[in-house]
Amino acid sequence: MLQTQRKDLADIITERRSINSFSDKPVSEEVIIDLLETAKWAPDHGVREPWRFILCLDNGKEHLLEAMLAYNSQCKKPKNPDKIRAKIMGPSAHLLVINNAETNRKKWEENYGAASALIQNFQLCAWEQGIGMIWKTGSYIDNDTFKEAMHIDSDETIIGLMQIGYPDQIPEAKPRTTVLNKITTLK
Numbered sequence: 123m124l125q126t127q128r129k130d131l132a133d134i135i136t137e138r139r140s141i142n143s144f145s146d147k148p149v150s151e152e153v154i155i156d157l158l159e160t161a162k163w164a165p166d167h168g169v170r171e172p173w174r175f176i177l178c179l180d181n182g183k184e185h186l187l188e189a190m191l192a193y194n195s196q197c198k199k200p201k202n203p204d205k206i207r208a209k210i211m212g213p214s215a216h217l218l219v220i221n222n223a224e225t226n227r228k229k230w231e232e233n234y235g236a237a238s239a240l241i242q243n244f245q246l247c248a249w250e251q252g253i254g255m256i257w258k259t260g261s262y263i264d265n266d267t268f269k270e271a272m273h274i275d276s277d278e279t280i281i282g283l284m285q286i287g288y289p290d291q292i293p294e295a296k297p298r299t300t301v302l303n304k305i306t307t308l309k
């Protein structure tokens with residue numbers, strides 16, 4: 123039986139790019155949940171599974187837009203609302219990755235690391251299926267008006283807003299420095 127050639131993990135890692143421009147092809151809720159079911163196997167100190175998610179599809183994108191506009195109207199230099207609308211309506215889906223409230227600094231950092239590992243798993247598994255995304259951390263992620271509008275407690279941490287869809291354009295990779303310039307080997 124002819125099998126589709128699976129890409130090497132190393133290729134998926136190096137070829138994945140952050141995507142800003144998406145086609146109209148939708149990414150389904152089922153696909154996103156399936157990807158998260160894999161991504162959740164991230165390293166996670168104490169296996170606390172500190173995260174929760176808010177997935178915005180269809181009318182949910184309008185809800186997210188309202189929250190963005192409420193935040194924007196409070197900014198010293200508000201952005202053009204039409205540009206914000208285009209940024210929210212362009213991707214097929216938006217996923218907020220949110221960590222539980224945590225007052226202990228060490229645990230907070232461990233939880234941030236675990237959620238970041240989950241996000242990278244998610245990005246890579248999506249890329250393997252031809253789905254792109256970008257991890258966004260605009261100032262709204264730490265804004266109480268935005269959080270309240272999205273029903274997120276002020277002491278929860280938004281790790282990122284993942285904007286998801288099939289890529290319309292894949293940007294050139296920004297070069298990375300060789301590790302040889304970064305490593306000190308003790309022998």
Ligand SMILES: Cc1cc2nc3c(=O)[nH]c(=O)nc-3n(C[C@H](O)[C@H](O)[C@H](O)COP(=O)(O)O)c2cc1C
Binds near residue numbers: 138257260
């Ligand atoms: C924690 C984190 C936050 C990020 N926040 C943003 C952001 O707010 N806006 C943005 O355009 N890209 C953001 N990015 C994506 C980076 O800009 C992107 O990964 C980087 O330019 C390298 O490009 P590549 O992912 O295509 O290799 C973020 C990435 C990380 C890991």
